Amino acid sequence: MAFSKLYDSAAAAVADIPNGATVLLGGVSGANAPTALVSALADRNVRDLTCVCDSTYYGAEALHRLVAAGCVSRIISPAPFGSGKDDMVHELWRSGDLTVEVVPWGTLAERMRSAGAGIGGVFLPVGIGTRFAEGKEIRVVNGVECMFEPPLRGDFALIRAARADGVGNLVYVGAQRGWNSAVVSAARVAVAEVDQVVEPGSIDPELVITPGIFVNRIVRANSAPIG
Amino acid sequence: MSADKERLDRAIIAIRVAKELPAGSCVNLGIGIPTLVSMFVDDESVVFYHSESGVLNCGPLAEEGSEDIDLINAGGQFLQPVPGMAYFSSVDAFAMIRGGHVDVTVLGAHQVSATGDLANWMLPERGVGNIGGAMDLAAGADKVIVAMEHNDRNGNPKVVQECDFPLTGRGCVSLIVTDVAVMEPTPDGMVLREAAPGWTPEEVQGVTGARLIIPDSVAEYEV
Numbered sequence: 001m002a003f004s005k006l007y008d009s010a011a012a013a014v015a016d017i018p019n020g021a022t023v024l025l026g027g028v029s030g031a032n033a034p035t036a037l038v039s040a041l042a043d044r045n046v047r048d049l050t051c052v053c054d055s056t057y058y059g060a061e062a063l064h065r066l067v068a069a070g071c072v073s074r075i076i077s078p079a080p081f082g083s084g085k086d087d088m089v090h091e092l093w094r095s096g097d098l099t100v101e102v103v104p105w106g107t108l109a110e111r112m113r114s115a116g117a118g119i120g121g122v123f124l125p126v127g128i129g130t131r132f133a134e135g136k137e138i139r140v141v142n143g144v145e146c147m148f149e150p151p152l153r154g155d156f157a158l159i160r161a162a163r164a165d166g167v168g169n170l171v172y173v174g175a176q177r178g179w180n181s182a183v184v185s186a187a188r189v190a191v192a193e194v195d196q197v198v199e200p201g202s203i204d205p206e207l208v209i210t211p212g213i214f215v216n217r218i219v220r221a222n223s224a225p226i227g
Numbered sequence: 228m229s230a231d232k233e234r235l236d237r238a239i240i241a242i243r244v245a246k247e248l249p250a251g252s253c254v255n256l257g258i259g260i261p262t263l264v265s266m267f268v269d270d271e272s273v274v275f276y277h278s279e280s281g282v283l284n285c286g287p288l289a290e291e292g293s294e295d296i297d298l299i300n301a302g303g304q305f306l307q308p309v310p311g312m313a314y315f316s317s318v319d320a321f322a323m324i325r326g327g328h329v330d331v332t333v334l335g336a337h338q339v340s341a342t343g344d345l346a347n348w349m350l351p352e353r354g355v356g357n358i359g360g361a362m363d364l365a366a367g368a369d370k371v372i373v374a375m376e377h378n379d380r381n382g383n384p385k386v387v388q389e390c391d392f393p394l395t396g397r398g399c400v401s402l403i404v405t406d407v408a409v410m411e412p413t414p415d416g417m418v419l420r421e422a423a424p425g426w427t428p429e430e431v432q433g434v435t436g437a438r439l440i441i442p443d444s445v446a447e448y449e450v
Contacts, residue, residue, distance in 0.1 A: 028280045028299065028317075054317075055357070079357035093355060100355065105279060105301075106321030106363035113318050126325065126366040129397035132358075174297025174314060178281025182317040 004166035006197055006218045010040035013191045013217045017156050019046050024112065024187050025053040025063060026159030026180035034193040036221055037158040038062040042069040052112070052154060054105070054179045055079035064088060073098065076152070078105035104132065107149055109182050115151035116185030116214070124149055154187035160221070161210070164194040165203050168212030177209060184214050191217040229430035230382060234406040235423050235448065242267045242450050243404050244333055244374050248274050252330040253323075255279070255364055258302045260374040261333035262288065276306075277329050279320045279360040284312045301360055324360070324367040332368035334361060336375050336400075338390040341437040343400040343412030345373065346392035358395070365396030377405035377434055384436030386410060386417065407431055409448060416440050421448045 007013040014037055017023065023041070027033025042065045049072045053063050066072050067088060080100050081090050092098035103111075104126050114121055123146035127133050137148040159180040162173040170192055172180060184190045192215050241263035248254055248264075250272040256262050265287035268274050275284050279301040286307030289295065294305035323329055338346040345365055349356030365371055379385055386403060403410045408431045409421035417437040419428055428441045 028301070028303065032297065055359070079359045081355055081357055090353075090355065102356070102358050104358050104362040105317070105360040106324060106367075109318045109321050124325070126363050127396075128366070130362070130394040132362065172314070174295065175278075175280045175282050175299050176297055177314050178279075178317040178320060181281075 005164075005168045005212070005216060006166060006220075007191075010036040010193065010219045011043070013037065013219045014041045014044065014156075014158070017041060017044070017046060017049075020048045020050075021046070021155040022050040022052065022153070024154035024157040024183040025051055026157070026183050027062065028054050028175065028179045032160050032176040032180065033062040034158040034160045034191075035062050036219065037191055037193050038065055041158070042066050042071060045069065046071050048073045050074040050076065052076045052108070052152065052183070053080075067092065067098070074101070075099070076101045076103055076108070078103055078108055108152070111149050111152035112154075112183055112186035114149075115153035119151065121148055121150040123147065152186065154183070155189070157183050157187035157190040159184050159190065159192050161192050161194045163196045163198060163203065164192055164215070164218045165198050165200045165212070166218075167200050168192070168215030168218060169200075169203050169208040170194070170210040170212075170215060171203055171207065172209055181210050184210055189216045190214055191219065193219050193221045195221050229426070229433040230378075232426060232430060234377070236406070237263060238267070239448075239450055240374050240404055240406055243409065243448065244372055245269075246449070247372055247402065247404075248272065248331055250274070253277050253283075253328065255324070255329050255332040255360075255368065256300075257332065257334040257361065257364070259335040260376075261335060262300075262302070262304065264333055264374065277320070277323060278306070279317060279324075279363075281315050281317050281320050282306065282312065283315070283323075284309060321360070321363050321367075324363045327367065327369060329364070329368045331370045331372060332364040333372045333374050334364065336373045336385060336403075337379070338385050338387050338392050339373050339400050339403055339412065340390045341388050341412060341417040342414060343371075343398045344390045345371065345395045345400050346390040347373075347395050349393045351392055356393075361395050365399045370401050371396075371399045373400050373403045375403070375405055377407040384434060387436035388438060407434060410439070413440075418442065419445055421446045423448045
């Protein structure tokens with residue numbers, strides 16, 4: 001098949017991410033993050049990115065690389081802060097160089113799902129009676145207080161998967177699926193970094209986890225450590 | 228001075244919490260003492276662990292040398308694989324939580340109020356904090372158990388009449404297990420259920436911020 005979403009390099013796959021873009025990052029820990037794509041993006045010295053991610057806390061070297069390179073002006077995450085006193089995200093937040101928005105993890109997932117599914121937001125019971133509900137539209141649904149959460153769309157999603165075919169069908173391994181498959185549909189352009197690229201037909205259609213319609217670009221993972 | 232009395236260690240707290248998990252229940256364990264609970268659930272009592280990272284029926288923490296980088300919990304810790312395990316998207320993981328499919332969650336806390344308000348995501352002195360999946364669990368899980376030390380590092384009570392730290396959820400906690408006591412928040416206030424060996428109810432009250440409702444019989448901490 002001549003058609004293929006495979007790019008030659010991570011650099012080529014992120015070459016058009018502009019300053020000010022909203023970038024959704026896959027991976028729950030550094031282990032299953034799209035490290036080659038993030039490295040390539042940091043090397044480009046883009047500015048004012050909004051990064052939406054699970055956490056920077058648990059070994060998320062990928063996001064730290066972008067933050068350290070000065071590419072990020074805003075983080076939206078359930079767990080953006082490190083535990084130590086010398087946490088870079090905390091320091092930058094305190095000095096006013098970084099805007100940080102903390103969002104309950106499931107609410108963040110549902111806001112992105114809404115964007116990817118073309119839904120105009122959702123009413124969620126999470127956070128009622130806390131400061132997360134302040135200023136939000138509250139509605140009682142079947143006797144349960146819920147707050148309105150708008151969709152959250154990305155310009156680009158950078159994710160990690162185990163295997164792709166040329167049309168972008170993806171298969172994950174283990175907990176890699178969790179956050180990567182949650183963010184992939186919510187961006188205008190989704191880029192998947194994978195360990196293995198196979199011919200279309202090599203992945204049993206019954207076992208495709210993310211259908212290729214959600215995936216625009218594929219690159220082979222770079223196993224070199226991030227630095 | 229009750230503040231100087233001997234307290235139970237973290238493993239004993241975890242053992243006590245493990246007794247609260249019904250056989251066949253689906254359980255989500257938070258970070259810290261809650262994570263230890265999985266080490267003490269006996270094999271007879273089959274418990275299904277749920278993780279926001281997108282894993283169901285995972286085992287307890289993996290032993291050193293057998294870690295699998297693709298099998299982690301929400302805290303990035305390595306888990307043991309077990310037969311019957313399932314992987315899924317985080318969207319589904321939180322549908323399971325909010326949808327009432329997770330029976331019990333065990334969480335750590337900075338403060339719990341007499342009526343079961345939970346504050347566990349931000350220390351005001353730091354000005355910021357990580358919420359993770361705690362707010363989803365507080366709102367969605369059928370039963371919220373808090374496992375924590377009774378007092379903080381400076382000796383301040385963590386079981387308080389009203390929380391003054393930012394809340395994670397209101398009236399959501401149904402049981403508190405500490406290194407000193409087992410307590411039950413109710414609409415009427417905090418009921419003392421069990422006291423650690425050697426502790427009188429009055430001594431427990433001495434290290435507790437909330438006014439304790441002390442029933443006629445307070446059992447010894449059952450482990």
